[in-house]
Amino acid sequence: FGLSLPAVAVLLVALLCLDPHCRVGSAPICAHGPSGCHIPSLADLFDRVIQHSARMHSLSNDLHSEFEQYFLPSKNHIGKIYRKCHTSNILTPNGKDNAQKLAREELTEVILKLLMAWRDPLFQLHQSMAHQQDFNSFSSNKALEMGDMAHELRKGVEKVAEKMRVLGMLGNSVTGLSAAEAMLPLSDSGEAMSDYELLYCFRRDSNKVQNYLKILKCRIVPEHDC
Amino acid sequence: TMRNSGAMLILTFIAILILQAAGVSPPGKPRLTSCRSPEKETFTCWWEPGGDGGLPTTYALYYHLENSETVYECPDYRTAGENSCFFNKNDTSLWVNYNITVVASNALGKNISDPVEVDVVYIVQPNTPEHVTAVVVHDEQGPFVRVSWEKPRTADTRSGWITLLYQLRVKQEKDKEWEEYNAGMQKYYNVFSLHPDKEYMVQVRCKPDHGFWSEWTQTTYVKMPDYITRERSLWIMITIFFVFIVVILTWTLNVKRNSVKLCLLPAVPGPKIKGFDKQLLKSGKSEEVFNTLVIQGFPPTTDYDNLLVEYLEVFDNEEQELVLDGKDLSEDCMKSKSPSDIDSGRGSCDSHTLLLEKCMDGREGSGSNQHQYSQHGETRWASTESSESQGPEPGSPDSANGRGKTWPVVFSSPQPQPHHHYPVGAAKPAYHSVPEILNHLSPHAMSSNYHQLNHQDILQQERRFSKPACRHSQSYNQFNLDGIDTSAPGVAPSPSLEYVEVQRVNPENMLLLRPLSDPNREPEGSDCTREDYSKVKEVTSNNILLLQRDMSHQCVDDYSQADQCTTQQPPHPCKPAVHQSNSGMPQEAIRVMGNGYVDSTVLMPSY
Numbered sequence: 115f116g117l118s119l120p121a122v123a124v125l126l127v128a129l130l131c132l133d134p135h136c137r138v139g140s141a142p143i144c145a146h147g148p149s150g151c152h153i154p155s156l157a158d159l160f161d162r163v164i165q166h167s168a169r170m171h172s173l174s175n176d177l178h179s180e181f182e183q184y185f186l187p188s189k190n191h192i193g194k195i196y197r198k199c200h201t202s203n204i205l206t207p208n209g210k211d212n213a214q215k216l217a218r219e220e221l222t223e224v225i226l227k228l229l230m231a232w233r234d235p236l237f238q239l240h241q242s243m244a245h246q247q248d249f250n251s252f253s254s255n256k257a258l259e260m261g262d263m264a265h266e267l268r269k270g271v272e273k274v275a276e277k278m279r280v281l282g283m284l285g286n287s288v289t290g291l292s293a294a295e296a297m298l299p300l301s302d303s304g305e306a307m308s309d310y311e312l313l314y315c316f317r318r319d320s321n322k323v324q325n326y327l328k329i330l331k332c333r334i335v336p337e338h339d340c
Numbered sequence: 341t342m343r344n345s346g347a348m349l350i351l352t353f354i355a356i357l358i359l360q361a362a363g364v365s366p367p368g369k370p371r372l373t374s375c376r377s378p379e380k381e382t383f384t385c386w387w388e389p390g391g392d393g394g395l396p397t398t399y400a401l402y403y404h405l406e407n408s409e410t411v412y413e414c415p416d417y418r419t420a421g422e423n424s425c426f427f428n429k430n431d432t433s434l435w436v437n438y439n440i441t442v443v444a445s446n447a448l449g450k451n452i453s454d455p456v457e458v459d460v461v462y463i464v465q466p467n468t469p470e471h472v473t474a475v476v477v478h479d480e481q482g483p484f485v486r487v488s489w490e491k492p493r494t495a496d497t498r499s500g501w502i503t504l505l506y507q508l509r510v511k512q513e514k515d516k517e518w519e520e521y522n523a524g525m526q527k528y529y530n531v532f533s534l535h536p537d538k539e540y541m542v543q544v545r546c547k548p549d550h551g552f553w554s555e556w557t558q559t560t561y562v563k564m565p566d567y568i569t570r571e572r573s574l575w576i577m578i579t580i581f582f583v584f585i586v587v588i589l590t591w592t593l594n595v596k597r598n599s600v601k602l603c604l605l606p607a608v609p610g611p612k613i614k615g616f617d618k619q620l621l622k623s624g625k626s627e628e629v630f631n632t633l634v635i636q637g638f639p640p641t642t643d644y645d646n647l648l649v650e651y652l653e654v655f656d657n658e659e660q661e662l663v664l665d666g667k668d669l670s671e672d673c674m675k676s677k678s679p680s681d682i683d684s685g686r687g688s689c690d691s692h693t694l695l696l697e698k699c700m701d702g703r704e705g706s707g708s709n710q711h712q713y714s715q716h717g718e719t720r721w722a723s724t725e726s727s728e729s730q731g732p733e734p735g736s737p738d739s740a741n742g743r744g745k746t747w748p749v750v751f752s753s754p755q756p757q758p759h760h761h762y763p764v765g766a767a768k769p770a771y772h773s774v775p776e777i778l779n780h781l782s783p784h785a786m787s788s789n790y791h792q793l794n795h796q797d798i799l800q801q802e803r804r805f806s807k808p809a810c811r812h813s814q815s816y817n818q819f820n821l822d823g824i825d826t827s828a829p830g831v832a833p834s835p836s837l838e839y840v841e842v843q844r845v846n847p848e849n850m851l852l853l854r855p856l857s858d859p860n861r862e863p864e865g866s867d868c869t870r871e872d873y874s875k876v877k878e879v880t881s882n883n884i885l886l887l888q889r890d891m892s893h894q895c896v897d898d899y900s901q902a903d904q905c906t907t908q909q910p911p912h913p914c915k916p917a918v919h920q921s922n923s924g925m926p927q928e929a930i931r932v933m934g935n936g937y938v939d940s941t942v943l944m945p946s947y
Binding site: 166171175198202206208209210211214215318321322324328329330331332335336339340 | 380381407429432433434435436459497498499500501503522525548550814
């Protein structure tokens with residue numbers, strides 16, 4: 115151990131010489147009121163959330179392409195293997211008109227439902243990919259990141275909903291999501307879905323989420339991007 | 341029955357063969373080429389027929405959604421054109437896989453294409469952007485082009501349903517490659533760094549966040565104005581400034597070029613080798629130049645032991661002073677003010693004390709002095725210390741020591757010198773014997789500038805002159821300075837030094853010399869000896885040494901006797917008296933040293 119007694123003494127002296135008033139404390143972020151602090155507006159929140167969802171979708175797209183490229187060379191196979199995604203029970207608008215007909219609250223709820231439904235399956239996916247040697251570590255990391263992003267996105271959308279509720283934009287018809295909503299990725303036949311199927315389904319659902327968020331944003335805070 | 345079915349089979353087979361021979365067949369397999377959605381609300385699929393088989397063929401597109409068995413047929417075969425199927429909004433569902441097939445059928449049969457899975461969300465290709473404009477905007481930093489456009493009409497970006505990203509490209513007509521710029525989601529873009537006075541082509545396209553790029557718009561042309569960029573004008577200014585500075589520097593250097601030259605190339609002392617001809621060095625070969633420096637016969641051999649001619653002492657008759665020409669007094673006096681400082685080609689040996697020392701040394705038999713005289717190529721007529729009883733001689737260059745006086749150079753450079761040794765133990769130091777001068781000079785080539793003294797029989801002239809009271813000698817050596825006379829008539833060179841005094845100048849322009857060993861010489865105790873020295877007035881072009889007559893009150897005519905011998909000659913030269921000078925003596929300019937001696941070296945051409 116390299117530290118000798120003089121070095122220790124020096125350190126002690128240095129510590130003693132520190133300003134006793136300089137203590138680490140936590141200061142409130144916006145102590146001086148709104149002018150001293152930048153509270154993100156609803157538009158900012160929406161932007162952040164949309165960016166998040168875009169990133170998440172891009173990750174799922176990459177993973178799906180890798181899977182398709184390395185493990186399923188023949189495209190014709192794809193169509194025949196599909197089983198129903200576990201989120202197909204959730205009613206989601208499949209067109210612009212349908213989406214625009216939905217109320218904000220419903221749209222928000224759909225988004226939250228989707229994100230909630232994917233919490234466990236994504237974790238499962240990552241686990242499964244990490245254990246298999248077919249995937250390289252890069253893909254496994256992507257799956258992990260994807261799962262984290264879905265989780266954060268859900269939290270973010272919840273915050274947005276909260277903000278909207280505070281602002282009076284949302285009615286109280288949005289019910290809190292219960293744990294019952296969390297689904298297990300089980301297909302009709304009860305078998306666990308394969309990794310590829312999970313990837314395929316999640317790619318689609320992340321696209322839905324991104325699209326719904328954009329609609330919601332342009333409906334609630336129509337600014338320069340809309 | 342079997343027989344019937346067999347017959348049917350054979351008949352069918354034959355019919356097919358016949359039909360094939362006729363060139364008709366069931367249709368070929370169609371193929372779905374692409375499906376595209378321009379706005380994520382509708383989509384269109386195109387197929388290509390596989391061959392109609394010679395018969396009119398109809399095509400039908402069938403599809404079913406994923407996880408559903410219900411098969412639907414294409415709702416619209418016309419809107420999108422030939423061999424296409426258009427799905428309108430009602431028939432389009434997103435995030436659902438469509439399983440599409442095309443069936444071609446004719447009279448003979450039908451053919452089904454391979455199925456294609458399509459999810460509309462992933463086949464979006466928007467229409468091209470619209471209303472592309474490119475405008476030149478003038479800014480203080482320079483003009484630039486602002487390109488602006490509008491979204492394709494069909495795309496609904498306002499509701500956020502579709503997000504479009506734009507891209508534009510620019511090039512000149514002649515360029516091969518386009519310059520591409522990404523504009524993001526905005527509908528304008530500023531293009532900088534375009535060249536002035538050039539025409540540019542601009543195109544724009546767009547893409548949804550997940551989908552295909554649209555086609556490029558039609559070309560929009562824009563012309564840049566002719567302007568000088570700020571950068572270029574700045575460079576122009578900098579260039580002008582530097583040119584200006586360079587001009588100023590050059591002018592300054594030019595004006596001060598001398599001092600610059602002095603600074604950069606400090607003056608190197610040139611060679612001051614006496615008798616070294618620089619011109620010859622520059623033009624001629626090196627051998628010629630160096631040959632001129634070589635002195636034949638140096639170091640002197642023992643043959644010349646006794647032949648060192650050092651001095652010629654020229655005496656004037658009586659107390660006559662040479663005529664002086666006052667005109668050039670000033671300049672000559674200037675020159676002769678400090679005779680020891682005059683370096684008119686005489687060299688170090690000309691200093692009196694030095695000369696004396698050398699002569700003293702030489703007297704002891706070393707030949708060291710010989711080279712002193714040979715260096716400069718001159719003979720020197722100098723008289724070192726005369727007899728001890730002599731006071732300062734009249735007009736001696738240095739009355740202070742009264743020892744030596746140096747006579748001007750008579751001979752030009754580089755000539756071999758007669759060298760004479762001092763006779764060992766000679767009583768009279770440093771007097772030349774004139775005949776010996778003649779004898780040794782004569783065999784060598786001499787220029788016309790040389791003066792030759794002809795030794796003439798002294799005794800002949802003896803009777804011509806009366807001996808003044810102060811005159812010492814009665815016998816004279818007469819010198820004829822005219823021309824070059826290589827013969828030394830009738831005079832046997834004395835092997836030893838003989839001192840010669842010039843008694844006088846006779847009307848025939850002859851120097852009358854008298855050897856000092858003449859018994860008729862008067863004792864030299866008087867101070868009048870110095871009065872016997874005559875000053876050389878000038879050297880004429882005929883190689884005549886003109887002696888000067890001192891016309892002071894003590895001056896007397898040739899043949900007159902001095903009333904008294906003054907011990908000292910007046911320090912100032914005499915007033916010139918023209919009529920007293922011998923006829924025929926040209927009255928040309930004399931350079932006279934302040935003490936009355938003539939510096940004829942100045943009259944001689946420089947070498």
